[in-house]
Structure formats: structure tokens, C-alpha cells
Amino acid sequence: METLFKEFHPATAAEWKTRLEKDLKGITFDQLSRTDRNGLTIHPFYTGEDLTSVPQALNTLPGWSICARVMVTDAVTANRQALDELNKGASGICFVLEKNVDAAVLLHEIGLPYIYTCFYLNQESLPFATALQAYLDRQGWTGNTPDCFISFDVLHHYLREGAWYKGREEDMLAFNQLRRTLPYKQTLCVDATLYQNAGANTTYELACALAQVNEYLDRLDAQQDLGNLDRIHIVLATDTAFFEQIAKLRAFRKLLGLLLGQYNVSPQVHLHAETSNIYRSPFDSHSNLLRDSIAGMAAVLGGCNSLYIHSFDETKGSAGTLGLRMSRNQQLIFKEESYLDKVADIAAGSYYLETLTDEIAAQAWEQFKEIEAQGGLIAAFETGSVGTKIAEQCEALIRSYREGTNVLIGVNKFPNPNDMPRPVSPTATGGKGLKPLILSEHIL
DSSP: OHHHHHTSOOOOHHHHHHHHHHHTTTOOHHHHOEEOTTSOEEOSOOOGGGOSSOOOOSOOOOOOEEEEEEEESSHHHHHHHHHHHHHTTOOEEEEEESSOOOHHHHTTTOOGGGSEEEEEOOTTTTTHHHHHHHHHHHHTOTTOOTTEEEEOOHHHHHHHHSSOSSOHHHHHHHHHHHHTSSTTSOEEEEEOHHHHHTTOOHHHHHHHHHHHHHHHHHHHHHTTOGGGOOEEEEEEEEOSOHHHHHHHHHHHHHHHHHHHHHTTOOOEEEEEEEEOSTTOOSTTTTHHHHHHHHHHHHHHHTTOSEEEOOOTTGGGSSOOHHHHHHHHHHHHHHHHTTOTTSSSSTTTTOHHHHHHHHHHHHHHHHHHHHHHHTTSHHHHHHTTHHHHHHHHHHHHHHHHHHTTSSOOBTTTBSOOTTSOOOOOOOOOOOSSSOOOOOGGGTOO
């Protein structure tokens, strides 16, 4: 077999380009290339000549946790919903607490050591963290819940709302106190979904996400508390730019490792992904299933450790029974029918994806350094630099759909006659905070 292969002359990239131009009767390689919204040039094909180094797997653990989201207003109701989700195929729960509740009631019959859980807290629900630690102690689970996280990202709240809960220093002190609530695992939880959901392009999204992480790392380093950091839990949103989103998650792992290396720490990284809100439409809402399948599969192939796919019908209000079931089943299909949980970092070695990963990472790192040169993310946000940059990228995205360059099925192309788009008042994308963008409200 080895002798047989030697009979074939290996084709170079230049030879492929010559052949392409001949077969397409004068159309060149460069004419087929395009520029994406990040300003990166995407070529019609890639070869091993495009790789600058030998590809390495960026994520060595195959599989991910199938997550459901439970909004907690009443502990009994939330517990019932969480158990129902777990019994029907979910392997992780994202609890969103608007107020403090009884931890024992909320977690009744839920085996935290065996599933992924993340508790998203705000100022009102902050006491829940202490109650959770006491509950873990009583159950004998302290030190035995490797995928249990508590998220109180005060910076996410500040950037989204344009205001602190109580003030910058008070909020940061509350963050420090919470981080030590689970003493056996010192964890940093960062929710960086707001940049993508506000309309930022991929490279600037990652730059802001890195800057958000760096704000916390810099504070911990100044307090000489960085050496105790065991885990980092990061949340990113993925959209329908399939290959770009795969490369985005891979690039972020590279960049986060580079950033952590500057502090000489190497905590375990848990990358949680959720599907973007930007492309979810209330019109012809079943088409959201297709968009979320693309975004969810991109997250999986990009190497997320856990994934939440939004219900396709939540744009019409609260998600229905079918929407919740499909949110789980989409991921079950990824696993049980597509076997995407059998290989770690499936994209590793792809000439295109490896090149795109490196290009996204390189540009995002330069943009991150620009933010840091302004004094960091908080300073850049307060001067309006971050908001202006994202607003410009958001407007360019909206314009591409208004002009028909990009298509949103059921809204600006192939509208469902039984569910016609109707004019709505656009959601504000400006103001003091980074407000979410809903494309369907802007392109009608």
C-alpha cells in the first residue's frame, strides 16, 4: 500500500488553484474568497500549507451535559420541573434564582454529584449560596460535586444594566465572599453571553469575554488569592454561523489558556454554551428549531462541556411542553444518532477549522489588548468604547438582513402565510447597558 501511494504526485495548493481557474473558465481563487463580518478572509479551500503548526486537540474529554433551564420562583415547583427534565433525558440543570429559596426543597431527590448544575444568583438570591453549602454538608457531598457551580457575575450585571447592584466595590466584595462559599473548590464563574447577544462579531465577542475574565483575575491577583483558583466556568453563546462558531469556542480555549499563563495558573476550565437569542424569531417559530440545531451542534463540535438549547417557542412567551421536549431531544439526537459524544475535539486537524481558529484567536487577542490598553473592560465600557464598537457591529448585522444579504427564514425570506411577520417596536440596543438584540424586531 505504501508503494502504491508513492505513485501519486502530491498536489500543492498552487496546483489546485491553477486547476480551479481552468475548470471555472478564468474565475480565480481570490475571486471566490470572501470577507466575513469579522474582517477575516474566507477562502474556497484550505490545505496543509495553511497550517502554521501541527494541530493539537484543544479538548481531550468527549461528551457534554445536556442542560435544561429552570427559573426558580417557588422551590417546590422548580424542583418538580428539574426532576421532570432529568427523568426525560437532561443531565444538567441551570437554576436561575431571582430570590432566596430553601435549598433542601429545591434539590429534593436531585443527586448533585452525578449531574451538572449551575446556580445563577443575583443580589436578592445571594444568601442561597450559604444554604447550598450547608445542604451539601448535611448530605455528605462536600468535595463530591465536581460539576456544581454558583454564578454571581456582578460584572455581567453591570455591563447589561449599566449599573452596579450596590456599587463597584460593594459588589466585588460580595463576589469575593461568594467565591469562597464552596471552600473545597475555588471557582470563578463568568457569563460572557451578553456580547454575542448584543450583536458583537465573533472576534470582538471573544476579546470582551477575555477582558471580563481578566478583570476578575487581576483583582484576585492583587489580593494574592489567585493561587487558590481551582476552576473557571465560562458561558458563551453560539449562533448559526456554523464553522465560525466551532472555531470560536476552540479559539477561546486557546486564548483563555494564554491569558491564564500570564498569571502562572492552570485551573480546570468548564465551557458552558447556550444558543444565541439573536436569531430566534416569534414568526414561523418552528424554523427556530433549525437555527438552534445548527448553533447547538456548533457548540458541541467546538468542544463545550455543557449545553443549553433554548426552546424554539419561548419567543412567544414561556416555553411550552413541546419546546422543552425538543430542547432536550435535539441534543439527544446529537448523542444517540450522530454519536457526537464519542470523539473529543472533532474539528482538530481540519485545515479550514484549524486556520479559522488561529485567525479568530489572533484577531481577538489584538482586540483584547486594545481593551486592556484603555484600562480594562470596565474603563473601556465607562468611556463608551465597548458600547460604541458593539453598536456599530450590531447595526452592520441588522443592515445585512434588511438589504437581503443575509436571510432569516420566516422573517425577511419565505414568510409563513399562516404566521405572517407584523411590525413590532424594536428592542433598544443602545443605552447605558448592553441590551439584547432580537433581529426579527429590526429587519421587518
